Amino acid sequence: MDRTFHPRRSRRLVPLVALAAASALLVAGCSSSSGGKKSEESSSGAAAGKADTPRMTVAMVTHQGSGDTFWDIVRKGAEAAAAKDNIKLVYSNDPSAGNQANLVQNAIDQKVDGIAVTLAKPDAMKEVLGKATAAGIPVVGLNSGVDDWKKLGLMEFFGQEEGVAGEAFGKKLDEVGAKNVVCVIHEQGNIGLTQRCDGVKKTFGGKTQTLYVNGTDMPSVKSTVTAKLKQDSSIDYVVTLGAPFAMTAVQSVADAGSKAKIATFDLNKELTGAIKKGDIQFAVDQQPYLQGYLAVDSLWLYKNNGNYSGGGEQPVLTGPAFVDKSNVDSVAAFAAKGTR
Amino acid sequence: MSDQAAPAVSAPPASGPGARDGRTARRPLALRLLARPEVGVLLGAVAVFVFFFAMAPAFRSGSAMATVLYQSSTIGIMALPVALLMIGGEFDLSAGVGVITSALTASMVSFQLTMNVWVGVLVALVLSLAIGAFNGWMMVRTGLPSFLVTLGTFLGLQGINLAVTKLVTGNVATDDISDMDGFTQAKALFSSSFTVGGVQFKVTVLWWLLFAALATWVLLRTRYGNWIFAVGGNKDSARAVGVPVKFTKISLFMLVGFGAWFVGMHQLFAFNTVQSGEGVGQELIYIAAAVIGGCLLTGGHGSAIGPVFGAFMFGMVSQGIVYAGWNPDWFKAFLGVMLIGATLINLWVQKSATRR
Numbered sequence: 001m002d003r004t005f006h007p008r009r010s011r012r013l014v015p016l017v018a019l020a021a022a023s024a025l026l027v028a029g030c031s032s033s034s035g036g037k038k039s040e041e042s043s044s045g046a047a048a049g050k051a052d053t054p055r056m057t058v059a060m061v062t063h064q065g066s067g068d069t070f071w072d073i074v075r076k077g078a079e080a081a082a083a084k085d086n087i088k089l090v091y092s093n094d095p096s097a098g099n100q101a102n103l104v105q106n107a108i109d110q111k112v113d114g115i116a117v118t119l120a121k122p123d124a125m126k127e128v129l130g131k132a133t134a135a136g137i138p139v140v141g142l143n144s145g146v147d148d149w150k151k152l153g154l155m156e157f158f159g160q161e162e163g164v165a166g167e168a169f170g171k172k173l174d175e176v177g178a179k180n181v182v183c184v185i186h187e188q189g190n191i192g193l194t195q196r197c198d199g200v201k202k203t204f205g206g207k208t209q210t211l212y213v214n215g216t217d218m219p220s221v222k223s224t225v226t227a228k229l230k231q232d233s234s235i236d237y238v239v240t241l242g243a244p245f246a247m248t249a250v251q252s253v254a255d256a257g258s259k260a261k262i263a264t265f266d267l268n269k270e271l272t273g274a275i276k277k278g279d280i281q282f283a284v285d286q287q288p289y290l291q292g293y294l295a296v297d298s299l300w301l302y303k304n305n306g307n308y309s310g311g312g313e314q315p316v317l318t319g320p321a322f323v324d325k326s327n328v329d330s331v332a333a334f335a336a337k338g339t340r
Numbered sequence: 341m342s343d344q345a346a347p348a349v350s351a352p353p354a355s356g357p358g359a360r361d362g363r364t365a366r367r368p369l370a371l372r373l374l375a376r377p378e379v380g381v382l383l384g385a386v387a388v389f390v391f392f393f394a395m396a397p398a399f400r401s402g403s404a405m406a407t408v409l410y411q412s413s414t415i416g417i418m419a420l421p422v423a424l425l426m427i428g429g430e431f432d433l434s435a436g437v438g439v440i441t442s443a444l445t446a447s448m449v450s451f452q453l454t455m456n457v458w459v460g461v462l463v464a465l466v467l468s469l470a471i472g473a474f475n476g477w478m479m480v481r482t483g484l485p486s487f488l489v490t491l492g493t494f495l496g497l498q499g500i501n502l503a504v505t506k507l508v509t510g511n512v513a514t515d516d517i518s519d520m521d522g523f524t525q526a527k528a529l530f531s532s533s534f535t536v537g538g539v540q541f542k543v544t545v546l547w548w549l550l551f552a553a554l555a556t557w558v559l560l561r562t563r564y565g566n567w568i569f570a571v572g573g574n575k576d577s578a579r580a581v582g583v584p585v586k587f588t589k590i591s592l593f594m595l596v597g598f599g600a601w602f603v604g605m606h607q608l609f610a611f612n613t614v615q616s617g618e619g620v621g622q623e624l625i626y627i628a629a630a631v632i633g634g635c636l637l638t639g640g641h642g643s644a645i646g647p648v649f650g651a652f653m654f655g656m657v658s659q660g661i662v663y664a665g666w667n668p669d670w671f672k673a674f675l676g677v678m679l680i681g682a683t684l685i686n687l688w689v690q691k692s693a694t695r696r
Contacts, residue, residue, distance in 0.1 A: 019466075035520035036454030068617060072512045188672065212668045216618050217625075218611050220658065223411035227662040230407070231398040244513065244615055251610070255407070255540070270516050270613060338511045 050084060051300070056114070057088045058299050059107035060292070062143070063100055063120040064093035069243060069268045070288055074143065076339050077292030078116070085300040097124035104128045107137075114138045114299030119145020119152065120192065126152055138302055142295040143288070144192055146315050155302065156309050158294045160286040160319035162192045165265065166199015168320045169239070169284050170208075173263070176281065178237040179206040182228055186215030186245050193241050196265055200239060209235075218248055225252035235260050243268040243283070250279045267323060267340060272332040275325060285331075286319030289339045294318070377634030378646035380686035384632070385653045388682060392660035399663040402539035409541065412655030413548040414603055416648055418622075419629035420548075420555050421599040423647040425592045426630050427559070429572035429639030430486035432475060432596045434493035436622030441497050442468045442604030443614040444505055447514040450522075457522040465601050471497070472597025476590030498620060505616040518612040530602070531609040544606055548648070555644035568592065572639030629654050632683050634690070653682055 060078050064071035075091055082089035090112065092103045097120070105128050107115050115137055119125055122145055132139050133153050141149040141157040149157040173181060181204060183197035201208040211228050213221040229235055229252060238253065238260050240246040246264035253260050262280045264271070266288075274280040294309070294316060301307040309316045323331050334340035373379055392399045422435055432438075442464045450460030471493065479489045506512055517523060532543045559565040567588045570578035579585050608614055633650030635642030657678045661671055 030456035030459045030522075032450065032454050032456050032521040035517060036450065037452050037515075065617060069511065069513050069615065072506075210668050211662065212671045214621075216620050217622055218607055218615075218618060219414040220411060222610075223407045223655075223659060224662055226407045227398075227404065227659040230401065230404055231396070231663045231665050244613070247613075248611060257403070268513070273516075 051086045053086055053300070053304050055086050055088060056300070056303060057090060057110070057112045058082065058114045058116065058296055059090045059092070059104075059110070059112045060116040060296065061100060061103045061107060062091075062093045062118045063095050063097070065095040070266055073268075073288040073339060074292040077289035077294075078296045079292075080289075080339075081293045081296035081300070085297060087296060087300060089296065097121035101125055101128045104132065108132050108135055111135075112137060113303060114140070116140050116142055116295035116299065117154075118143045119148050122148035122152060129153065138299060140295050140298055142291045149315065150313075155312060156298050157315040158291045158298070158309075158318055159315065160317055161315075162195035163199040163202075164317075165284055165286060165320040166196040166201075167203040168199075168322075169196070169263070169265070170200040170203030172282065172284075172322065173200070173204045173206070173237060173239075176237075176261075178204070178261075180209075180232070180234045181206060181237045181239055182209045182211050182225075182232075182235050183239045184211050184213055184221075184225060184241065184245060184249065186213055186221065186240075186242060188212045196241055197239075213245070215242075215245070218244075221245060222248050222252050222255070225249050226256045229253065229256035229258040229260060233258065237281075238262045240264040242266050243271040246271060246280055246283070247274060250274060267331070267335055269332075269335040269338060272323070272328055272335040275323060275328045276332065278325065282322055282324035284320045285323050285340070287321060287340070288318075290318040377641060377643045377690070378649060380689040381633050381646050381649040381653065381682075383689055384682035384685045385649045385656070387685060388653055388656050388660070388678065392656060392664065396660060396664035398665075399660055402537065404659070404663060406539050406541045406545075408655045408659045409545045409652075410655075411659055412652045413542065413544040414606065415625055415629055415654055416548045416651030417544065417551060417606075418596075418599045418603050418626045419633070419647040419651045420551050420644060421592070421595040422626040423630035423633060423635045423642055423644060424555060424559070424568060425596055426627070426635045426637070427572045427639060427642040428568045428589060428592045429575065430479065430589060430592065431490070431627060431637075432472075432486065432593060433490040433623050434471070434475065434497055435596055435600055435626050436624075437494055437497045437501060437619040438468065438471055438597065438600035439604045439607065439622065440614060440616065440619035441471070441501055442601045443608040444501055444514055444616060446605060447517055447608055447614055448505070448508050450520060451515045451517050452508055454520075457517055457520050457526050460517075461526060461605060464604065465598075468597040468601035468604070469594050470597070471600075472594035473590055475596075476593035479593075480586045480589055494623065501616045501619075512617065513615045514613050516612045517608075523609070526605070527609040530605045547602070548651075552644055552648045559644050564588070569640060572641075574640070625654065628679065632679065632686065634686065654679070657682075 062071060078089055094100045094103060101124055104115060104117060108131055115132055117139060119141055129139060129152050139154050141154045143159045146157060146159055146161045183200055185193050185197060187193060197210055213224045238249045240249050243264060243266050246262055247270055249262050253262065264280060264283045267283050267285045271280060271283060275283065298309055331340055398404055418435060422432060425432055445467050446460035446464035449455065449463045450457040475490055475493055479486050502512065505514060509515060533540045534543060559568065567583045570583045571585050571588045575585055629650035630647045631637060632653060633646030635646060657675055661674050
């Protein structure tokens with residue numbers, strides 16, 4: 001064995017060298033003349049000077065699952081506010097309620113100067129938020145929990161009511177003359193997503209159906225939506241609850257040979273292009289960047305000037321804002337930076 | 341069934357070409373067929389097909405079949421190497437996120453370096469094969485069960501997918517590469533459609549069947565195929581008769597890497613961007629398709645055509661529920677019940693076929 005080993009090793013080097021040479025050639029000769037990083041415009045963040053107040057620490061604890069474009073935008077807003085306010089931002093997230101509560105406890109243990117938290121499962125957060133209040137740490141809510149933030153002793157709340165957004169969506173569907181709508185839920189059992197579809201159902205005059213798809217597998221999302229459109233050919237609007245799913249629904253509609261139009265909740269940069277092209281009719285935007293930014297900035301304002309938005313009584317609503325062909329141009333530039 | 345064997349005994353020995361000795365009586369063709377690993381699942385698939393054909397009017401059209409086949413093909417292309425690996429006695433939990441790792445790599449390499457997308461595609465292939473080689477090498481080197489090694493790879497890749505994407509693109513999804521050089525050719529290869537009789541089929545269906553034919557040939561007609569059965573059946577006796585156990589296992593893991601690359605490229609060129617959080621949970625669906633297709637979780641037994649029907653059944657059930665227009669709250673429950681039912685039919689057929 002050992003004797004044959006050495007000559008074999010040198011022979012093995014040959015394909016490696018060949019591969020390296022081939023890759024070098026590829027790198028030299030295969031540049032793309034269109035698209036890519038080079039064509040992406042250099043973007044600067046929305047930095048507006050910097051506060052000279054003493055450095056403080058703010059913890060943001062959300063129920064984000066990993067790899068979701070929506071939460072990325074929330075976090076960018078929070079980071080922009082932190083950079084401006086001389087704040088050290090500690091971001092953490094866990095979709096399971098128990099783990100999220102532990103992360104809040106972790107923030108309390110770190111003796112942070114403020115906590116911004118989402119209340120996707122308010123009951124699970126009750127006890128730990130009581131501890132935060134007892135420790136004298138100001139807590140603000142964002143994104144989800146518009147019905148519960150006051151009960152749980154939070155100071156302020158920034159977000160949109162999912163039900164209200166759904167209701168606004170339903171009214172808009174009536175305006176554009178939809179008759180039979182399918183609401184595509186990409187995560188079975190997610191309360192916020194269910195509330196959106198329920199809101200649509202509440203105000204929309206026509207028929208609303210629900211469809212569950214497997215959000216972690218795009219080909220499966222595509223074929224399931226196609227199947228639904230074929231099963232019920234009278235569907236004239238597909239409503240998705242996240243931007244990437246709306247983009248996939250465009251292909252499903254084409255595959256099914258359906259005439260259905262598409263509208264969605266939430267934005268990203270690919271979606272603004274699709275609205276411009278007319279592939280997607282409109283998107284309702286809850287302005288996640290604003291939620292992250294305001295939550296962090298409000299803690300700075302409270303510490304340095306004793307302010308609180310909404311007077312501790314009313315939530316600060318960041319949505320629903322509609323983006324359609326009429327205003328997409330003004331939004332597209334910000335979406336390209338990943339902040340809208 | 342015994343009534344066919346009985347007259348053979350009373351017949352005089354060697355009296356003509358059709359005569360059989362009772363001791364070596366060949367079991368009836370139907371039974372011999374039923375004993376093959378893929379026949380049970382074929383019957384299960386037929387049952388599911390008939391069921392939805394009767395229940396869901398929308399299921400009956402050619403274009404519905406194209407949708408079902410598309411869904412089945414993206415599962416099926418991965419279920420094939422996963423099945424071969426399982427016949428070889430191992431399995432790979434990192435197969436689901438591995439698909440996304442490959443797609444993310446191709447997309448980011450092309451976009452960030454502003455390269456022709458084929459450069460990204462090739463880099464992703466090398467990476468996917470390397471991940472497979474790592475899994476295999478780690479396993480044979482340390483002797484750890486493949487469950488542990490690939491669980492580690494699964495978690496590691498999940499984190500790397502997210503962290504590296506965020507680090508490189510500044511977002512959790514990759515940038516749109518559809519306007520870059522080479523995209524159109526790559527899309528033609530990995531994600532185009534073709535029309536047969538007025539119905540549009542996705543090219544992945546062709547690739548799926550081609551890979552299945554190739555895998556069947558390798559498994560049944562080549563020395564390498566024998567090695568796969570041997571290492572899955574009994575590693576030590578396989579080694580004793582000169583089967584290169586380490587090579588076989590590592591190469592099987594690399595084959596899964598190749599499958600992940602192929603499906604990853606399909607996803608990238610079908611949807612232009614990739615979200616870094618996708619893929620989690622898919623590994624179980626691939627394994628399920630292989631198991632339904634008659635591959636044993638313990639190795640040494642199975643076929644390449646079985647997983648084709650396994651994936652097809654999965655596609656039919658998940659789309660059939662939608663075509664039938666059933667209450668979607670029950671979606672996953674229906675899926676679970678139908679899959680267990682189909683697997684039981686599969687099991688029952690095999691048992692009754694091999695009883696005598």
